[in-house]
Amino acid sequence: MERRTLVWLGFGGGIAALAGWLGTVAGSTGVDHGDGSDEPRHGSDEAGIPNSESDEPFDHITIGDADAADDSGGTKVYLWNAGDDEREIELQVTRDSETVVEREDTVPSDAYLLLTLLEPGTYETVVSADGARSETTLDHSENDCGRTVIALQESGLRTSVSNTC
Structure with a gap:
């Protein structure tokens, strides 16, 4: 040769x-949990709704006028406690640099808070829990059907954004 x-x-x-x-x-695509399983522990269904035992949010905050909104249903933000213990959170939402939500809350285990953004604008969502912080910027316009899930996990906060149109 x-x-x-x-x-x-x-x-x-x-x-x-x-x-x-x-x-x-x-x-x-799997996540190594250290127990030999690559399957995600906590995720969302095909519609992007958290895999919570509860079918309904423990609280629902709507930003904007539902009567004046388009048929898209707005942009949805799910703040989901995917852990086994309740968690203390701080939530701040601004639209075009103006604070529209600022609150502290306790999110029960495997429960979620739902934010529905109806008014067009640029939204900044800041969530703090257990020393972790998540900052997400969303642009919402008419006929927008975005979905964001912020999962509170033992290892910190995980954010996923999807389009449901």
Whole structure:
């Protein structure tokens, strides 16, 4: 076998091995919980609603006039306690730099607070719990149907944003 052929075969094999390894890393979507399970512990259903035992939020805050809103139902923000213990939270929501919600609350275990944003604008949501902080900026316009889930977990806060149109 010629030296050039051997070098090219080695190079090609190395590239193939690297591509296979990268494909494995890119295809990995699970979270390692340290118990051998890659399945998410707490997630959302197909509609983006938290997988809570409760079908209804423990509290619902609507920002804007429901009678003047469009048919989209507004942008939804779920603040979900995905842990086993109740949690003390601080919540602040501003629209176009004006504070529209500022409160402290106790979120029961596996329960969620629902915010519905009806008025168009740029919203900044700040949630603090157990020393962790989540800041999320959302642009809401007419006929917008976004959904944000902020999960309060043992390891901190996790935010996911999706579109439900």
